[in-house]
Amino acid sequence: MLENNQPGYTGWGFVGGWNNYDQYVKFTVNNSTGGNKTVTLRYAAAAGNASRKISVNGSPEIVVNFAGTSGWNVFSTASFTYNFPVGTSTILVSHNSNWLNLDNLTITDAALATQAAAQSGLSVYPNPVRRQDLLHIALHADKATEADIVILNLFGEQLASSRKELQKGENTLGLPVNQLLPGSYILRIKYGEQIQTKKILISN
Numbered sequence: 001m002l003e004n005n006q007p008g009y010t011g012w013g014f015v016g017g018w019n020n021y022d023q024y025v026k027f028t029v030n031n032s033t034g035g036n037k038t039v040t041l042r043y044a045a046a047a048g049n050a051s052r053k054i055s056v057n058g059s060p061e062i063v064v065n066f067a068g069t070s071g072w073n074v075f076s077t078a079s080f081t082y083n084f085p086v087g088t089s090t091i092l093v094s095h096n097s098n099w100l101n102l103d104n105l106t107i108t109d110a111a112l113a114t115q116a117a118a119q120s121g122l123s124v125y126p127n128p129v130r131r132q133d134l135l136h137i138a139l140h141a142d143k144a145t146e147a148d149i150v151i152l153n154l155f156g157e158q159l160a161s162s163r164k165e166l167q168k169g170e171n172t173l174g175l176p177v178n179q180l181l182p183g184s185y186i187l188r189i190k191y192g193e194q195i196q197t198k199k200i201l202i203s204n
Contacts, residue, residue, distance in 0.1 A: 001015065001016050001017055001018060002014070002015060002016070003015075003016035003017070003101070006044065006072045006073045006101065007073045008044075008073045008074070008075055008176070008178070008179075009075070009101075009103045010042070010103055010104050010132045010133070010176070010178060011103075011104060011132070014044075014101050014102060014103045014104075015101065015102040016101050017099055017100075017101070018095055018099070018100065018102075019095065019098065019099045019100075020095060021094075021095055022095075023094070023095045024092055024093060024094040024095065025092075025093050025102065026090055026091070026092050026093075027090065027091040027092075027093070027105050028088060028089075028090055028091075029084075029088070029089050029090075029091060029105075029107060030087065030088050030089075031084045031085070031086060031087065031089065031107070032086070033086060033109070034083075034084055034085050034086040035083065035084065035109070036081055036082070036083050036084075036109075037081065037082060037083075037084050037107050037108060037109055038079050038080075038081050038107070038108050038109075038136075038172045039056075039079060039080055039081070039082060039091065039105060039106075039107055040077050040078075040079040040105070040106045040107075040108070040134065040136070040172065040174040041064070041066075041077065041078050041079065041093070041102060041104075041105050042075055042076075042077050042102075042103040042104045042105075042106075042134060042174060042176065043066050043069075043075065043076065043077070043078065043100055043101060043102050043103060044069050044071070044072050044073065044074055044075050044076070044100075044101040044103070045066050045067070045068045045069050045076075045098065045099065045100050045101070046068070046069055046070070046071050046072040046074070046099075047068070047098055047099040048068040048098060049065065049066065049067055049068045049097075049098065050065075050066045050068070050096075050097055050098035050099060050100040051063050051064065051065050051066065051096040051097045051098070052064055052066065052093050052094060052095065052096050052100065053093075053094045053095075053096045054080065054091065054092065054093050054094070055091075055092045055094075056082045056084070056089060056090070056091050056092075057085075057089050057090060058090075059082075061094070062080065063096060064078050064080055065078065066078045066100055067165070072101060075103055075176055077134065077173065077174035077175075079172055079173075079174070084107075091105065104134075106133075106134055106136075106174070108125070108136055108172070122137070122138070122139045122189065122196040122198060123137070123138040123139070124136065124137050124138075124187060124198050124200060125138075127198075127200050127201060128200075128201035128202065128203045129177055129200065129201070129202055129203070130202075130203055130204065131177060131178045131180070131182065131202055131203070131204060132178060133177075134174040134175060134176055134177075135174070135175045135176075135177050135187075135200065136172060136173070136174055136175075137149070137171075137172070137173040137174075137175060137187075137189070138170065138171070138172050138173075139166075139170075139171055139173075139189065139191070139196065140169065140170055140171070141166040141167065141168060141169065141171060141191060141192065142168065142192065143168050143192065144165075144166060144167055144168050145166050145191050145192050146163055146164070146165060146166065146191065147163070147164045147165075147166050147171075147173070147189055147190065147191035148161070148162075148163055148189070148190045148191070149161065149162045149163070149164060149173075149175060149187070149188070149189050150187075150188045150189075150190075151177075151180065151185050151186070151187055151188075151200075152185060152186040152188060153183075153185060153186075154184060154185070154186065156186075159180060159185070160177075160179060160180065162175060166191055177200075177202050180202050181202070182202050182203050182204050183201075183202060184199060184200070184201050184202075185199070185200050185201075185202065186198075186199055186200075187199075187200050
């Protein structure tokens with residue numbers, strides 16, 4: 001069910017509701033390179049925690065959990081990693097539990113993100129990022145913890161904030177920036193005893 005009755009989505013709509021076991025959505029993607037890639041799904045789940053079964057190229061299904069959000073216009077992300085071949089692949093996302101609004105799906109190179117994060121502790125990409133796209137954040141955590149993410153203008157004023165759960169090891173997070181105007185900003189992330197900052201540029 002394609003809908004556009006909630007603000008904050010990207011593109012021209014989202015897959016709304018779908019809470020029956022025979023409902024699914026299939027994505028066809030084309031990868032110019034093969035290897036481990038992070039698949040990030042942007043969603044809203046105001047009815048509470050939800051889950052979906054996901055199969056790539058007919059592989060055995062995995063279950064991806066989507067933490068509840070505080071409103072149908074409040075979006076978050078969930079992700080998993082898969083070893084993609086070169087060329088066309090299909091990603092089948094099937095109902096498993098509860099309602100879910102699925103906004104978009106993005107694929108990024110997990111190896112490059114992990115390497116950059118390991119070198120500096122934090123990597124953000126793409127940078128510049130377009131307003132309609134997600135800013136991806138790759139970072140390493142020594143233990144499971146929470147990350148407080150803040151976007152500041154160049155005067156130090158807080159414009160947006162988010163809290164994400166981190167697992168021990170490498171993490172890739174997706175952050176929407178469509179609520180911000182084009183320009184330069186400071187991304188600040190506090191997790192555990194660490195505080196990391198990066199300058200980001202948002203374009204149209």
